[in-house]
């Protein structure tokens with residue numbers, strides 16, 4: 394029997410969340426060393442700011458802005474710093490989600506605190522690491538604020554797990570999740586999700 398379809402959250406996630414998307418096969422990979430990361434998204438009336446990653450981990454993918462939490466820094470401080478460094482803007486970021494990733498090609502576990510803000514100051518600028526671009530929120534979430542002349546969120550060019558939690562993020566619903574990835578056998582750093590579990594707070 395696979396553990397991944399069970400209602401109980403997998404190792405590495407906080408308690409008191411109820412699954413809204415689970416799947417895959419096999420046992421959860423055991424967690425050894427954990428490293429802290431951040432990921433920040435600006436979500437406004439009808440649109441979301443994503444960055445195209447120009448170098449390093451996640452090259453060629455769209456993602457929020459973020460990176461490693463430095464020693465002596467809180468995740469919230471790191472999130473603000475990384476947003477400034479990678480997109481040139483400041484924002485009152487609020488914690489919205491927690492993601493845990495294991496890749497069979499990386500010996501540590503990624504613990505990612507996900508932040509979002511509805512406003513920001515400054516002008517998004519392209520940096521050495523990221524190229525910021527706006528995308529339209531889906532029309533059922535945006536309602537009257539739907540922006541028809543922006544591209545749709547490019548899930549095919551994002552990490553494969555993003556599609557599971559993005560609607561929670563866009564609606565400001567807290568979420569947690571875990572995914573175990575394995576190399577997909579293709580050239581490069583391509584990987585596929587082999588088991589996943591996403592949950593929202595019990596009362597929603």
Ligand SMILES: CNc1ncnc2c1ncn2[C@@H]1O[C@H](COP(=O)(O)OP(=O)(O)OP(=O)(O)O)[C@@H](O)[C@H]1O
Pocket residue numbers: 430431432449450451456457458459460461494503505552554574
């Ligand atoms: C596996 N599934 C995943 N799905 C979505 N997002 C993922 C992710 N795995 C990592 N991430 C994000 O990728 C960035 C890496 O950060 P990364 O560029 O390595 O850090 P940092 O900017 O400190 O690096 P430099 O050393 O400056 O290049 C960071 O935002 C982190 O949250």
